[in-house]
Amino acid sequence: MPNPKHKHSKSRRDKRAAHFKIVRRSLSLCPRCRHPKLPHHACGNCGYYRDLQVIRIEEE
Numbered sequence: 001m002p003n004p005k006h007k008h009s010k011s012r013r014d015k016r017a018a019h020f021k022i023v024r025r026s027l028s029l030c031p032r033c034r035h036p037k038l039p040h041h042a043c044g045n046c047g048y049y050r051d052l053q054v055i056r057i058e059e060e
C-alpha cells in the first residue's frame with residue numbers, strides 16, 4: 001500500500017485550512033412566501049417545496 005514516507009508537520013497540516021474559504025451561498029426566494037431560501041431546498045418559513053408541503057411548520 002502506498003503510504004506517505006514522512007509525517008507532515010503540524011504547520012504543514014494546518015496550512016491546508018487556508019483553502020477552506022467562507023463561500024457566500026446563493027439564495028433564492030420562496031415562490032410562496034417570498035422568504036429567502038436555499039435553492040433546491042424546502043422553504044424554512046412555510047415548509048413548501050414545489051407546491052407541496054414537505055415540512056410541518058408550527059404556527060403560533
Ligand SMILES: [Zn+2]
Binds near residue numbers: 030034043047
Ligand atoms: Zn416559503
